[in-house]
Amino acid sequence: MNEFKPQPPRIASMLLQGILPHNVRDDICGDLEEEFNRYILTEKGVVRAKIWFWGQCLKTCTRYLMTTPRLLSFLAIFMTVLMLAALSMSILFMSSGIDDEYIISQSFWLNGRVHQLFFEPAFWSLASEIFGGDFTLASFIDVRSVLFSMTALCVLRRLDNKFDYHITNYIGLGLCIMLAPYVYGYVIFQVNDLALKQAGPLIAFMLLPIMYMAGPICFGAIKKLNRHTRFQ
Amino acid sequence: MANKQSYLGEFEHLVLLSVMVLGADAYGVSIRRHLKTVIDRDVSIGALYATAQRLEKKGLITSRKGEATPERGGKAKRYFDITADGVGCLKQTRARLEQMWERVPTLFTLREY
Numbered sequence: 001m002n003e004f005k006p007q008p009p010r011i012a013s014m015l016l017q018g019i020l021p022h023n024v025r026d027d028i029c030g031d032l033e034e035e036f037n038r039y040i041l042t043e044k045g046v047v048r049a050k051i052w053f054w055g056q057c058l059k060t061c062t063r064y065l066m067t068t069p070r071l072l073s074f075l076a077i078f079m080t081v082l083m084l085a086a087l088s089m090s091i092l093f094m095s096s097g098i099d100d101e102y103i104i105s106q107s108f109w110l111n112g113r114v115h116q117l118f119f120e121p122a123f124w125s126l127a128s129e130i131f132g133g134d135f136t137l138a139s140f141i142d143v144r145s146v147l148f149s150m151t152a153l154c155v156l157r158r159l160d161n162k163f164d165y166h167i168t169n170y171i172g173l174g175l176c177i178m179l180a181p182y183v184y185g186y187v188i189f190q191v192n193d194l195a196l197k198q199a200g201p202l203i204a205f206m207l208l209p210i211m212y213m214a215g216p217i218c219f220g221a222i223k224k225l226n227r228h229t230r231f232q
Numbered sequence: 233m234a235n236k237q238s239y240l241g242e243f244e245h246l247v248l249l250s251v252m253v254l255g256a257d258a259y260g261v262s263i264r265r266h267l268k269t270v271i272d273r274d275v276s277i278g279a280l281y282a283t284a285q286r287l288e289k290k291g292l293i294t295s296r297k298g299e300a301t302p303e304r305g306g307k308a309k310r311y312f313d314i315t316a317d318g319v320g321c322l323k324q325t326r327a328r329l330e331q332m333w334e335r336v337p338t339l340f341t342l343r344e345y
Contacts, residue, residue: 013305024281030300030307031260031277037303039265056277063278 006046008036012057019061032056069229073222080218086118087211088140092130093123094200095139100126109196112189114182114203142201145181145208152177152209153216160220167224174217181209240325246271247283248322251293251312258312259298284312292318 016029032053040049064070093103103123108116117123156177160170185206188194194202240248250266251258260277267273287293298309314322 024285026307027260027310028277028281030304030309031264033307034301034304035261035264038261059276060278063276063282 005037006041006049008033008053009050009057012054015061016057020064028060032060067229069225072225076218076222080214083214084211087207087214089127089130090114090117090123090207091139091204091211092133092135093126094203096130096133096135098126098129098133109199109203110189110194112186112206114185114206140208140211142204142208144201145205145212148181148205149209149212152180153213156217156220165224167221167228170224171217171221174213174221178210178213178217182206240321243275243279243283244287245322245325246273247280248287248292248314248318252314252319252322256311256313259309263312287318288312290317291315292321 013029013033016032017025020028036049036053040052043049044052100122103117103120103126106116106120108114156174159165159173165173185202188202189199246267247263250263254262254266260280263280264275264277267275284293284295288295293312293314295310295312298311300306300308
């Protein structure tokens, strides 16, 4: 005769399977299932046993989700996405031809301090207009920036393969390489007296490499962080 | 010189004692039940495994895979065994705690606090 036997909640089990690291996944899932079947069902009854399993599942998942490497990875991805959104907005603003006299008249377009754009509330108030307008992928492509970024990423990768940098050194070096065109552009603005027409391509070269390199460098750092955690 | 790794945390101490008491049957479920029965302490399974991993890294316990049973959904148990270093560490911790307690004159004095 087939006796009906209550099982642990399927979704909770799937959640545990998905979130727990592989080295403890089977141990913890097996222990909880055994405890559920052998003790909790008889001690508490079906409904309370299922509630107990959910409680254990949430407590365990929270513990393993809130580990420092996972939080740092999440923070790195979050910061990178924010940075990419802000940079995309600035590039689209420049290529869209939106005539906002207040922003266009600002001195940072000609003195190299382009980052000040991101501190202008007027710029952020144009967000819907900028992202709502027509734009093409070509706005984000600049041959000089592509070449620089590809070369820089290759150099970073080769150096990392050779010296196997610690994660902090890798991030430091990555940031230096990523910000190099910005510093270069700033120096050019300080040394030369550029007209607004000449400033455009230089500003694109200051910002676009950051856009191209932020993702790969973030990915590399997270990979390093995970490897570092595994070997600890 | 004092070695940080030679000191046991309170929960590490409890887990290590449980592993020693349970002997060959020390695994996640039995350790949790033991702590609940003996000192009425509900321990989260995540905390238990994190501590066990730490103890294993310190060389105070070892772990091995056991049998898989249907009531575990076909998943194998992970048994823990205490090492000679683990026993030594427990003895040392007990001696240190006893030295500390010896300096508390009487229970009557303790009550004044």
